[in-house]
Amino acid sequence: MKITKSVKAMAVTAIAASMMVSCEKDATANFTPEESREISKEVIAKITELHYNPNNVEKRMITDIDGSQEEMYVIEGDILMSYDQLMGMELHGGIRNKQYRTNNIVTATNIIRVVGYTGNNQFGLSNTAQTGLRYAVDNYNNENLSIRFELSFGTIWGPNDILVYVDNSINPSPNQSSGIAGFPRNGYPFTRVRINNRANTGESNQQLEHLLAHEIGHCIGFRHTDWDTRKTCGENSNEGVSNDGLVYIPGTAGPGGDANSIMNACYPFNTDGEWSHFDRVALNYLY
Template structure:
């Protein structure tokens, strides 16, 4: 009897181990499949926004569009997909009414040498009249945006000075990458301009000069239309563009936030 009980116990343990292994194996197999499924949804979302397939670059865990706009493959697709929202400059989501009041930025050690430039960029967005949008620096988690230094790939003959994510799920775009090597020789104002520009993407702004850049159609903020040579959000100007937010930049920010 004892021998039979022992055999039963051994069989039960083996079955449990096999079941556990199978469960772990299934989980391991399922996770990548879910990631792939979400990546497919993100890719379709980008296309639905009007970006041509030729402008979408698969960069491992993310898609890159227009050289400096990032779409993580695990991002949350905004409710309603890519439907145009009349209160937004861009057809994706903006930062929620509560989170816009304090967008927390964590400065990676790789970017501490440009802390002054980061603070200058923050001061510009925080100083927009009639806007409740506020950025702040935090030294520990939790935070909303990570800003870090990274060597950024670019097509031959081009330089990518920065990249950033758009808002998702009511939160600001979670990542800003700055190519410090590319902007090291620029003036202080131009370095701060690059950082300020990328923060602009984090709160939903597209390139103001999207048409001249040959980029996909962007939606203007109601009441703030037309091109603007003075816009800090003009693309392709990381070492020669405007170093302060233009009046239209401020008007658009006040309209959204």
């Protein structure tokens, strides 16, 4: 088919290493380290309270495709959150029933418009990336979820559309991620998926299918499946603050993980870009 595709939030990207491709990070535009970029104790405490990893959090000025800027926090390498979004997020009912319940899911709409940017400039998706995006969106719609994705390509997008485009400020080195996204805001999906030019021009349509399905997964509220080890990246680190930092969706793999999940932290070079069995269980449970 193609190559490089809790909460009510879970996690579903995949694996890396010589044949491991980093999932998603960012080194977004015009970031200058300075004193104002230090992370406050208040922010670290809130990240810890929400059971995200408080280590290596970065504060960056993110420049959007339209030139606007917003200061945001990069959490766990590939999740973007603004201060207001982060401080307004709560654990509704706490952690229970094998769900990690927060307010970061899509509740305000059942139609999610995705726009692949095709402008004739450095932001435009390659033909291969456009194919990968089609495959990724088809894979969501083939699950007959309560939400449905409408895909188009062009240079015009609306305020709640997910815009997918190339961001050349994302570091293309082997140890950096290929893309970055964020969690839903106010019941709507996160509205930006950025991939770097290495992925845009150097990866196959199946690898891009995997990458883009993963990033869209974050946009609708999913976290990494292997959050507890990041073993798909060749690591042994925990994105949560303790063993109960993230509780799995009922019926999914649980401890030990799912080596084939689209939402693993990194993905293999030879990925087929398709959902694993447990990815489907999680998608259908959440939506």
